[in-house]
Amino acid sequence: MEGLVHEIEIRRAKRALSERKIPDEVLKRIMTAATYAPSCFNNQPWRFVVVNEKSKLEALHDSLAGGNYWMKKAPAIIVLATKPDLDARLSDRREYALLGCGLAAENLMLQAFKEGVVGHAIAGFDPLVVKAKLGIPEDYIVITLIALGYPGDETHLSEKHLALEHSPRQRKPESEVICWNAWSFPGKQVTGSS
Ligand SMILES: Cc1cc2nc3c(=O)[nH]c(=O)nc-3n(C[C@H](O)[C@H](O)[C@H](O)COP(=O)(O)O)c2cc1C
Numbered sequence: 001m002e003g004l005v006h007e008i009e010i011r012r013a014k015r016a017l018s019e020r021k022i023p024d025e026v027l028k029r030i031m032t033a034a035t036y037a038p039s040c041f042n043n044q045p046w047r048f049v050v051v052n053e054k055s056k057l058e059a060l061h062d063s064l065a066g067g068n069y070w071m072k073k074a075p076a077i078i079v080l081a082t083k084p085d086l087d088a089r090l091s092d093r094r095e096y097a098l099l100g101c102g103l104a105a106e107n108l109m110l111q112a113f114k115e116g117v118v119g120h121a122i123a124g125f126d127p128l129v130v131k132a133k134l135g136i137p138e139d140y141i142v143i144t145l146i147a148l149g150y151p152g153d154e155t156h157l158s159e160k161h162l163a164l165e166h167s168p169r170q171r172k173p174e175s176e177v178i179c180w181n182a183w184s185f186p187g188k189q190v191t192g193s194s
Pocket of ligand 1: 011012013014067068121122123124125144169170
């Protein structure tokens, strides 16, 4: 859409990754961008493990759900972890650690795209395996793994993933997710406050 920040417009969760190493200076810029995300009281609740050593990458492969086979080509995987007490926990279930991590993850992926590197976050992994392989304490939440890699060969992709690779952006109509000036979505409303 015309007028959007270019990286927001072009970022896609691509799966065809090259095994080509990402230079450390590029990885460092991507990680610094992640840390520039805003957070509640500037608490910076994100904790990242940058994994780019072959043996550690292979260890992480054991955690991946079958449908995330494509991620085994990634020359770097970012593990993003947090725990609720690293950030504000306010009334009405507001757990800001998770929001902060989301903001950092998006910064990371946008900087990656600016560097010509695909950044693809996943939820399809076993967090207990990730914790065991990397020595992450039990009380942390491993919220996502982010594959990083230069665009690569598509031939190993499943038919479904190959089609997705070239599909147009799929989004709900804005009227389903954005309303103006008053809540217009379904749900029981709070009464009694002015
Ligand atoms: C929290 C999160 C979890 C995701 N989990 C997976 C996953 O396990 N496997 C996968 O292939 N893609 C995963 N994705 C990628 C989404 O499917 C993708 O972002 C979505 O379809 C929209 O496509 P786009 O990012 O190209 O606009 C995940 C994305 C996010 C943000």
